[in-house]
Each structure stands twice: as structure tokens, then as C-alpha cells.
Amino acid sequence: MRGNGRIKRTLLGYIVFCIAILIVPIFISDAYLLNKFARYLVFGLLSVALSLSWGYAGILNLGQAVSFGLGSYCMAMALKLRTIPIQTGAGGLPDFMVWNNVQTLPWFWEPFHSYAFALFAGIAVPVAVAFLIGWFIFRARVSGVYVAIITLAMLVVINLLIIDQQRFTGGFNGITDLTTFELFGVQFDAYSTALYYLAAIILSLTLLLGFAFINSKTGLILQAIRDDETRVWYFGYDVANYQNFIFCVSAAVAGVAGMLYTLVMEFASPTFLAVPISLSIVIWCAVGGRASLVGAALGAIVVTGVQGSLSDTQAFLDTWMLIMGALFIVIVLFLPNGLISMLELIWRKKRPLQGSASARLVASRASRTGQATGHRAVSSR
Amino acid sequence: MTNEPIIELHDVAVEFSGFKAVSGLNLSVAKGELRCLIGPNGAGKTTALDVICGKVRARSGQVLLKGQDITRLSEYRIARRGIGRKFQVPSIFREMTVRDNLEVGYCKHLGVFSNAIRFRRAERDGLEKLAALVGLDDVMDEPAGYLSHGQTQWLEIALLLAQNSEVILLDEPTAGMTAQETMHTAKIFNSLKGRHTIVVVEHDMAFVREISDVITVMHQGKVLAEGCAADVQNDARVREAYLGSGGIAHA
Amino acid sequence: MIDIVSQISVGLSIASILLLIALGLAIIYGTMGVINLAHGEFVMLGAYAVWFLQTYLGIGLLAGLILVFILIGLVGWVVERSLIRHLYNRPLDTILATWGVGVILQQGVRLAAGAELRYVKMPDILTNPVTFLGYDESAYRIFIFVVAVALLLVTYILVFRTEFGLQLRAITQNRDIARCFGVNAGRIYSLTFAYGAGLAGLAGALVSPLKSVSPDMGTNYVVDAFLVVVAGGVQSLLGTVASSYLIGQASGVLAFLSDDTMAKAIVFLSVVVLIRLFPQGLFAMRVRRS
Numbered sequence: 001m002r003g004n005g006r007i008k009r010t011l012l013g014y015i016v017f018c019i020a021i022l023i024v025p026i027f028i029s030d031a032y033l034l035n036k037f038a039r040y041l042v043f044g045l046l047s048v049a050l051s052l053s054w055g056y057a058g059i060l061n062l063g064q065a066v067s068f069g070l071g072s073y074c075m076a077m078a079l080k081l082r083t084i085p086i087q088t089g090a091g092g093l094p095d096f097m098v099w100n101n102v103q104t105l106p107w108f109w110e111p112f113h114s115y116a117f118a119l120f121a122g123i124a125v126p127v128a129v130a131f132l133i134g135w136f137i138f139r140a141r142v143s144g145v146y147v148a149i150i151t152l153a154m155l156v157v158i159n160l161l162i163i164d165q166q167r168f169t170g171g172f173n174g175i176t177d178l179t180t181f182e183l184f185g186v187q188f189d190a191y192s193t194a195l196y197y198l199a200a201i202i203l204s205l206t207l208l209l210g211f212a213f214i215n216s217k218t219g220l221i222l223q224a225i226r227d228d229e230t231r232v233w234y235f236g237y238d239v240a241n242y243q244n245f246i247f248c249v250s251a252a253v254a255g256v257a258g259m260l261y262t263l264v265m266e267f268a269s270p271t272f273l274a275v276p277i278s279l280s281i282v283i284w285c286a287v288g289g290r291a292s293l294v295g296a297a298l299g300a301i302v303v304t305g306v307q308g309s310l311s312d313t314q315a316f317l318d319t320w321m322l323i324m325g326a327l328f329i330v331i332v333l334f335l336p337n338g339l340i341s342m343l344e345l346i347w348r349k350k351r352p353l354q355g356s357a358s359a360r361l362v363a364s365r366a367s368r369t370g371q372a373t374g375h376r377a378v379s380s381r
Numbered sequence: 382m383t384n385e386p387i388i389e390l391h392d393v394a395v396e397f398s399g400f401k402a403v404s405g406l407n408l409s410v411a412k413g414e415l416r417c418l419i420g421p422n423g424a425g426k427t428t429a430l431d432v433i434c435g436k437v438r439a440r441s442g443q444v445l446l447k448g449q450d451i452t453r454l455s456e457y458r459i460a461r462r463g464i465g466r467k468f469q470v471p472s473i474f475r476e477m478t479v480r481d482n483l484e485v486g487y488c489k490h491l492g493v494f495s496n497a498i499r500f501r502r503a504e505r506d507g508l509e510k511l512a513a514l515v516g517l518d519d520v521m522d523e524p525a526g527y528l529s530h531g532q533t534q535w536l537e538i539a540l541l542l543a544q545n546s547e548v549i550l551l552d553e554p555t556a557g558m559t560a561q562e563t564m565h566t567a568k569i570f571n572s573l574k575g576r577h578t579i580v581v582v583e584h585d586m587a588f589v590r591e592i593s594d595v596i597t598v599m600h601q602g603k604v605l606a607e608g609c610a611a612d613v614q615n616d617a618r619v620r621e622a623y624l625g626s627g628g629i630a631h632a
Numbered sequence: 633m634i635d636i637v638s639q640i641s642v643g644l645s646i647a648s649i650l651l652l653i654a655l656g657l658a659i660i661y662g663t664m665g666v667i668n669l670a671h672g673e674f675v676m677l678g679a680y681a682v683w684f685l686q687t688y689l690g691i692g693l694l695a696g697l698i699l700v701f702i703l704i705g706l707v708g709w710v711v712e713r714s715l716i717r718h719l720y721n722r723p724l725d726t727i728l729a730t731w732g733v734g735v736i737l738q739q740g741v742r743l744a745a746g747a748e749l750r751y752v753k754m755p756d757i758l759t760n761p762v763t764f765l766g767y768d769e770s771a772y773r774i775f776i777f778v779v780a781v782a783l784l785l786v787t788y789i790l791v792f793r794t795e796f797g798l799q800l801r802a803i804t805q806n807r808d809i810a811r812c813f814g815v816n817a818g819r820i821y822s823l824t825f826a827y828g829a830g831l832a833g834l835a836g837a838l839v840s841p842l843k844s845v846s847p848d849m850g851t852n853y854v855v856d857a858f859l860v861v862v863a864g865g866v867q868s869l870l871g872t873v874a875s876s877y878l879i880g881q882a883s884g885v886l887a888f889l890s891d892d893t894m895a896k897a898i899v900f901l902s903v904v905v906l907i908r909l910f911p912q913g914l915f916a917m918r919v920r921r922s
Contacts, residue, residue: 058724133904136904137904137908140907148724149855150904153855153859153900153903153904154904156855157901161897163893215500216500217490217499218493218494218499220477226476227474230472233460234434234457234466235488236458245497275851282731319739319743322739322740324735325732325734325735326732328728329715333718
């Protein structure tokens with residue numbers, strides 16, 4: 001059965017990818033390089049989060065960085081409270097609060113003395129925020145472009161608020177000067193192999209769980225919603241519930257990515273939930289292939305990897321963004337399913353024995369993707 | 382019809398920015414009946430289906446399903462109570478395979494959490510049978526976007542069968558079909574009589590005659606006449622309503 | 633009493649800037665259904681154009697306005713011709729493509745003109761406050777208000793009183809049928825997009841003396857503009873005007889009560905709530921959708 005064979009083959013691809021990222025430390029011992037690679041994996045995880053909602057459910061979330069940033073701040077708050085030597089302020093106040101004349105630790109900082117709570121919050125806070133936003137937009141049957149605009153607006157609002165509330169959030173500077181995260185006796189130093197493994201394992205688990213999920217009935221219904229949202233309502237499915245669910249799952253994954261990012265970068269900053277990073281996530285996802293979790297992860301790793309290996313100067317970064325913008329447009333126009341769809345095409349061409357029917361199918365799929373999306377657009381007007 | 386009514390519309394009115402699409406509409410369909418709605422363009426046939434399945438809201442009046450008021454329910458709740466709908470513009474999931482389409486249509490379980498741990502193996506046999514019934518069994522793994530127009534119509538009908546609603550609302554199910562395909566469709570619908578209640582909006586009188594028990598003629602948002610095919614065609618008011626659009630046979 | 637009047641005038645001033653920025657977007661979105669996320673970058677280009685004309689060619693703000701309109705309109709025309717027209721049936725993809733255009737424009741300007749803040753001088757005749765009904769008002773803000781109203785009128789006449797507008801509205805209703813009646817949809821779309829971009833450029837030129845000019849200034853403007861358009865109802869020019877006014881007044885009052893950031897946050901949140909309550913916008917028609 002072909003449908004079944006395809007699933008098995010894709011799963012094999014996922015497993016190969018996971019093994020590949022897990023054996024990297026065997027070949028690389030340079031701590032600086034390993035840290036860089038861990039960073040790419042975190043971006044990969046973030047890209048997977050967007051792929052879940054955008055690629056599989058058609059929810060173009062331009063504010064994905066909100067979840068990422070909130071996760072990052074949750075982790076940073078916990079690490080800040082444990083910074084040694086104990087903070088400059090009385091009663092263990094973080095330094096920036098002292099500078100801002102805050103007398104006592106705010107109540108919502110209090111629980112972050114516990115790692116367990118911080119880890120919980122790093123997922124729960126982004127999910128709660130996403131749930132609220134999702135409840136607003138999906139219950140109102142807002143879809144398509146409106147979702148993009150509202151999520152973008154929410155990103156701007158939350159970014160403004162975090163910068164504005166300097167006394168509690170560190171404002172522009174974010175939360176810096178953090179201690180090293182430690183769990184079950186393992187030190188997750190930013191430059192350690194342990195942290196790389198943590199990122200690689202989490203990314204692998206997310207990919208495999210995600211793969212199972214998109215092949216579940218819920219995953220199927222989400223794809224149906226992506227294709228024709230209104231039709232799904234008439235089968236009796238509560239589409240808004242499904243959309244909000246995947247929106248929250250996506251936020252949870254992005255929240256985990258945010259926590260990891262704090263560990264990798266050793267600080268949290270409002271730039272983590274600003275527009276440029278949200279834009280980057282969309283670009284990674286589009287370049288790699290929005291409708292493939294592993295494609296999205298690869299997209300992020302390749303784009304940031306190439307960027308990181310070329311240069312780090314500001315002039316280069318500016319030019320690089322320019323190139324990315326152009327590449328992004330080209331992909332949107334000509335390769336809506338990203339680079340991974342090319343891989344699939346090549347794979348099928350190499351196996352003509354499988355029957356010419358499937359080869360024809362791929363060819364016509366490539367040429368008709370535009371048309372198919374076009375139809376969807378017309379019917380949703 | 383001795384059966385009790387399953388769908389009742391009482392004095393229903395629908396407006397779009399002042400334009401009365403339907404007003405004072407009364408309709409009663411018995412359980413297990415196959416009812417055809419015909420009428421000139423703009424008579425409010427599609428709107429009548431829309432108001433039953435919850436796509437548009439009635440400004441006034443009442444829609445009852447098995448005696449229970451469903452006027453204010455949203456469409457997915459109406460669907461859950463057993464009303465399925467096929468739209469005029471074929472709406473299937475174009476980027477998914479035929480099999481996946483049918484699996485979405487098979488909606489016994491609706492919850493997002495329970496479906497997240499449900500993998501799609503269980504219903505396989507039933508869906509294969511269903512696909513065979515509408516002649517799509519050899520394209521099960523093709524994306525639905527590649528189907529011909531006729532096949533798309535078939536797929537939508539199969540989706541409704543997978544959904545297995547008590548009441549099925551069909552908006553021009555044979556549009557774009559060949560005469561042969563139309564007759565095959567008629568056969569399928571005839572076989573559903575009794576088990577399902579079906580309301581069809583249709584222009585093809587040959588098809589209507591083939592399948593219907595009772596025909597309801599609508600005109601200007603109201604019911605103009607009701608009865609069997611012969612009665613309706615001889616009705617003076619119906620002839621008048623169709624004047625200028627070429628008579629009922631060509632409508 | 634004084635407070636209320638000055639408060640209203642602050643609100644009007646914010647509203648007129650919002651209207652200026654939203655107008656071009658409303659035209660493009662309302663008629664073409666294209667979400668132009670590069671709109672903010674068009675605004676930014678307008679501001680840089682004025683800065684360039686002033687700094688290097690010695691052309692003042694007022695004298696340069698027409699030139700800016702034409703220049704940015706031209707940029708819009710090129711973008712439509714080369715990119716947008718391939719995406720008319722894929723609204724979600726226009727978001728992505730125009731975002732890409734925005735990145736290119738932003739980075740292009742950053743590389744060409746540098747990332748540092750630039751300042752544009754106000755026209756000399758408008759620097760002094762004028763006394764109006766016993767209140768001192770900034771002449772420049774009154775000027776902006778007048779220009780916003782004038783552009784609104786021009787746009788209204790263009791859309792509802794000209795042959796061009798008639799064709800545009802026909803296409804908005806049904807592109808295929810309009811085409812059958814001999815309307816050159818491609819040309820109309822190009823011109824509309826160019827006009828919308830030109831308006832954005834003008835908006836950028838006009839706000840440039842009030843705020844600093846930087847390559848990333850567009851991001852905030854595009855979000856502002858979209859919220860105005862969405863809150864007002866997508867296909868309603870009147871809705872855009874009304875929601876600019878409401879949002880402008882609300883921002884003014886809230887900024888007076890707390891600070892600019894909080895005002896912005898609260899206004900954004902309110903608009904999101906508004907969209908929840910009125911998904912079609914405040915001034916939308918109820919139509920049968922097929």
C-alpha cells in the first residue's frame with residue numbers, strides 16, 4: 001500500500017535526521033562550535049513549532065516569537081534568582097531591580113526560586129497566552145490573513161510591555177548575568193556537550209512525537225482545516241477547538257525552545273520576542289518546507305548555519321538579511337513546499353520502478369501546487 | 382406521508398442587508414423522505430438549505446429538527462445532531478488524498494484530545510467499500526485536487542455517506558455530471574431513502590423525477606407549490622413563476 | 633474645558649496621521665484583497681526620500697511631496713508588476729511575499745543610508761504655532777490634518793466618481809466578470825497598488841519631521857495601519873476614517889492617563905477584542921457569501 005509506504009519512508013527520514021544530530025558531538029569537540037550548533041538546533045525546534053501550526057493547520061502565526069520569548073524569560077528568571085554571588089540587593093534582589101529602586105521581589109518572581117516551577121512556567125505561560133489569543137481569534141472564526149495580523153499585533157504589544165516594564169523585566173537589556181542551569185546533578189553550561197545533547201534530544205523527541213501527532217486523526221483533521229476550514233465545521237468538528245489546540249501545542253514547543261535558548265545564549269532579551277526573529281522563523285519554515293516538520297527544522301539549521309559559518313559582522317548580517325528576503329520571495333513564488341519537497345522529487349525520480357504513476361503525480365503536484373492553493377483562496381473569500 | 386416530520390421550518394425569514402432572500406417560508410419534511418426543492422433562480426432554495434444547516438441565521442421564524450429548536454445553534458452543533466450538507470461549489474480537501482478525505486468525513490469521534498491518540502487504521506475496510514460504491518476505489522491515494530469535476534462530486538457524496546447523517550442536504554449534486562453519472566447518482570440516492578432523510582436542490586428535472594417523492598417549488602423566498610412531479614408541473618402558478626425562464630422542463 | 637479641547641486636538645492629530653498611513657493600505661486591501669506587509673516600508677521609503685531630497689538636493693519637504701508620491705508610487709508599481717500579480721489567488725502568500733519585499737527594502741535602505749537615526753526639518757512656514765479659536769496649535773499638525781482630509785477626498789473621488797474607480801469597484805466585486813466586460817484588471821491593479829504605495833510614501837514624508845527616521849520605522853506603522861483598517865471594516869473607506877478617529881482619540885486619552893507605551897498596548901488589545909466581537913469590522917455589510 002503506497003500511503004503506508006510513504007509514511008514509513010518519511011519516518012525513516014526523521015530517524016536518520018535525529019541520529020545525525022545526536023552523533024555530532026562525536027566529531028566535534030570544540031566547545032564554541034558546539035554551542036553554535038546547539039543554537040541552530042534550538043532554531044530548528046522553533047521552526048518545528050511554526051510548522052505545526054502553519055504548515056499543518058494553515059495558521060500563519062507571525063507572533064511565534066511571543067512564545068519563544070516568554071519561555072526564555074521564564075528560564076532566565078529562575079537562573080537570575082540563583083546567580084552567585086548573591087545579588088547586589090537586599091533579600092536576593094536581581095541587580096537590575098536594585099538599579100530601578102525596586103524594594104522587594106515582585107510576587108510573580110517569587111515562585112521562580114524553584115526550578116520545577118520555572119520549567120513548568122516556561123511551557124505553561126506561553127501556552128496560557130496562546131490559549132487566550134487563540135480563544136479570541138478562533139472563536140470569532142477569524143482566519144487566514146487576520147490571524148497573521150492579530151498575532152503580529154500581539155507580538156508588538158507584548159514586546160512593548162516587556163521593554164516598558166523595566167523594573168520587573170530588565171527592559172531593553174533583558175535579564176543577563178545568569179547562573180548555570182543544573183538538573184539531576186548535570187551542569188548545562190552553555191558550552192558543554194551536555195547542553196548540546198539536551199537540545200538534540202529535545203528536538204528529536206519533538207520531531208518523533210510530532211510525526212506521530214500529524215499522523216493521528218487530529219493531525220488529519222487539522223490538515224483538512226488547512227484545506228477548507230468551513231467545510232470541516234459541517235462535519236460537526238469544533239474547528240476552533242482544533243485550531244486553538246495546535247496553536248497551544250505550537251506555543252509549548254516554542255516555549256521549550258525559548259528555555260533552551262536562554263541556556264545557550266546565557267541571557268534573555270526583548271529581541272527574542274521582537275519582529276525580526278518572528279520573521280526569521282517564517283523564513284526558515286518556508287525555506288525548509290512548512291508542511292514537513294523535519295523540513296522546517298532543516299530549514300532553520302541550514303539558514304542559520306550558513307549565516308553563522310560565513311561571517312558575524314554587522315554589514316554581513318545586513319546583506320545576509322537582504323539575500324534571505326530575496327530567497328524567501330523566490331521560495332514563496334516557486335517552491336511553496338520548500339527545499340524538502342525537492343528532496344522528495346529527487347527521491348521519486350530515482351525510483352522509476354515504483355510505477356510511472358507516482359512520478360507523474362509528483363510532477364503534476366509541483367506544477368499544480370499554485371493552482372490548488374489558488375482554489376482554496378477563492379473558496380474562502 | 383404518514384411519518385412524523387423530521388425537519389420543520391416555521392415562517393422563516395432571512396435577510397442580507399435589507400434583501401429578503403427568504404420570507405415566510407414554511408416547510409416540513411418527513412422522516413425517510415427524499416424531498417426536492419426546485420424553483421427559478423433567486424427563489425431562495427440554497428438559502429433554505431443554508432438556514433437549516435446553520436450557515437445563515439434566520440431573522441425570524443423557527444427551524445425544528447425532530448421537534449427540537451435548532452434555529453440558534455451553530456453549524457457544527459447542528460451537524461452533530463445529524464444534518465449533513467453538500468454545497469453547490471464542490472468543497473473537498475484538495476491537498477489531501479481521497480482516503481484522507483473520507484477519514485475526515487467519517488466523524489464518529491469529534492474530540493480533539495481523543496483524536497490525537499487515535500490513529501487512522503480502524504475504519505479502513507468501511508472506507509474502501511464506500512469508495513467502491515462511488516467508483517473512487519482505484520484513486521484512494523491520489524490527492525483529491527487531481528480528480529475530475531465529476532469525481533469531485535462523487536467524493537463529496539461519499540463524504541456525506543461517511544458522515545452518515547440522518548438528514549442530508551444536497552445543493553445541485555449532479556451539476557457537471559454526464560447523463561449516465563446522473564442516473565448512477567439517482568440510484569444511490571434512491572437506495573438511501575428510508576434510512577436517511579434527503580433534501581435536494583436541483584435543476585435537472587429528469588433527475589428530480591427519477592428520485593423524488595414530493596417536490597417543493599419555491600418562488601421569491603416562499604413555497605409556491607408542493608406535490609408529486611405531475612401535480613407540480615400542471616400547477617398554473619408554477620408555470621407562471623417559470624415564465625420567461627423557459628418553462629419548468631428546462632429550468 | 634481647556635483640557636478637553638486640547639485633548640481632542642491631540643487625538644485629532646494622532647487620528648490624521650493614522651488615516652494618512654492607513655489610507656493607502658485600505659485601498660490596496662479593500663479592493664485587491666492583498667495584505668501588503670511592505671506598506672510600512674513604503675512609509676519608511678517616503679520618509680527617507682524626503683530626507684534625501686532635503687539633505688542632498690536641498691529640496692524642502694513641501695516642494696518634495698509630489699516627487700515623493702511619484703517615486704514611491706513607482707516602487708509600488710514595480711513591486712506589483714514583478715511580484716504581487718503572480719499571487720492574486722494566494723492571499724496568505726502575498727503576506728509572505730510582501731514581507732520579503734519589506735525585508736529587502738529595509739535592508740537595502742540600511743545598507744545604503746546607514747542604520748542611524750535621521751532627522752527631517754519641518755518647513756519653516758509651519759514651525760510656528762498658530763492661534764486657533766483661542767488655542768495655540770502646531771501649524772504643522774494642522775497642516776497634516778488638512779492634507780489627510782484632502783487626500784481622503786481625492787481618494788473618495790477617485791474611487792466613486794471616476795471611470796477608473798468604477799472599473800476598480802467592478803473588479804473588486806468580481807474580477808472574472810469585470811474582465812469579460814473588457815476591464816483591464818492587470819492595469820487597474822498596478823495603478824491601484826502604485827497609488828496606495830504613493831499614499832504610504834506621502835504619509836512617511838509627512839510624519840518624518842515629527843519622528844525620527846530609521847530603516848525599521850515601518851514595522852510599527854504597518855501594524856497600526858492594519859489595525860485601523862481591520863477595525864473599520866475592510867471594504868469601507870468610511871470605516872477606515874471612523875476607526876482612525878476612534879483609535880486616535882483613544883490613544884490620545886490613554887497616553888494622557890498613563891504613557892505612550894501603555895496607551896498603545898491598551899489600544900491594540902481593544903482592537904483585538906473588537907475584532908472578536910465584530911469579525912467583519914465595525915462598518916461592514918452583511919452579504920451572502922458563497
